[in-house]
Amino acid sequence: MDRPSPAPAPSAVPATAPASLLEDHSLEMTGKDVPGLEAAREHIPPGNRVNVTFLGNEEPGTRRAAARAVRAAGLVPVPHLSARRLRSRDELAGFLDGLRADGTVENVLVVGGDPATAHGPYDDALALIRSGLLQAHGVRHVGVAGYPEGHPAIATPELWAAVEAKNAALAREGLTGDVVTQFCFDAAPVLAWIEELRGRGVTAPVRVGVPGPAGVKRLMTYATRFGVSTSASIARKYGFSLTGLMGTAGPDRFVRALADGYEPARHGVVRLHFYTFGGIAATARWIAGFRAEEGHGRVGA
Incomplete structure (x- = not known):
């Protein structure tokens, strides 16, 4: 009697639902986006992270107020620290003192910042x-930047050396961290970059930058600023036409492509970080709708 054929072995890495x-x-906002945050609150799960950018035209008090609003909403504030914008050690210490007094200091993201020359x-x-001031003021978790599609002013070998050095320094300082990437349009180079990052010994979670559903004109402006490709081919991959500049572009195609190629065994912990371009409420609503469409309708529960 013939034996029944054995059932096929389950895949070692199950398919990842988008x-x-x-x-x-996580989401990103500026100090002026507090009204948008309040409008978005019902769509953001409690405990999610909201980064507060360090813009040169916003005062420290504005950034602190935004971080307090994030905390009051039941979310985790992640204030940015822009290295080259800080004029002194005392300025850094003073800002961290303020965050500590507000109860918003445990999580920060550190970036070099836009100025070509340090202030x-x-x-x-x-x-x-390496300053020693972060942990001295109660910082416990530090995000650092990653650039899967490169940087317009920094060579690729320097970028790799920087992300390795930052993660090694965090470990030495007893701080946990994650890598938050520039926003991207094409999943393939992102996944390849994450795999190389793991091969270089960086095991920290990666938060892949995703453009929120901003108007395309604004999106293209930010893409140029961040050094992301704006070619017609990339636009097509993202799912919009350059002729429809007054429309909006949704990130669903990118998210689905990223999920199709993501393998936890190869890529480690990967999450999404949304650049909202001043539209945090619109982005939060889009995420809630997308998750509901994919069968995860518990956002805000």
């Missing part, structure tokens, strides 16, 4: 990590 990448997603003693994010 919405699963949205678990514990003070900190040339880059690594200098902030």
Whole structure:
């Protein structure tokens, strides 16, 4: 008697539903986006992270107020620290003192910042990590930047050296961290970059930057600023036409492509980080709708 054929072995890495990448997603806002945050609150799961940018035209008090609003909403504030914008060690210490007084200091993101020349003693994010001031003021978790599609002013070998050095410094300082990437349009180079990051020994979670559903004109402006490709081919991959510049572009195609190629065994912990371009409420509504469509309709529950 013939024996029945054995059932096929289950895949070692199950297919990843696109919405699963949205678990514990994070968002970005400026100090002026507090009304938008309030409008978005019902769509953001409690405990999710909201980054507060460090813009040169916003005062420290504005950034602190935004971080307090994030905390009051039941979310985790992640204030940015822009190394080259800080004019002195005292300025950094003073800002961290304020965050500690507000109860918003445990999580920060450190970046080099836009100025080509440092305004003070900190040339880059690594200098902030090595300053000793972060943990002295109660910082416990530090995000650092990653650039899967490169940087317009920094060579690729330097970018790799920087992300490795920052993660090694965090470990030495007893701080946990994650890598938050520039926003991207094409999933393939992102996944390849994450795999190489793992091969270089960086095991920290990666938060892949995703453009929120901003108007295309604004999106293209930000893409140029962040050094992301704006070619017609990339636009097609993202799912919009350059002729429809007054429309909006949704990130669903990118999220689905990323989920299709994501393998936890190869890529480690990957989450999504949304750049909202001043539209945090619109982005939060889009995420809630996308998750509901994918069968995860518990956002805000």
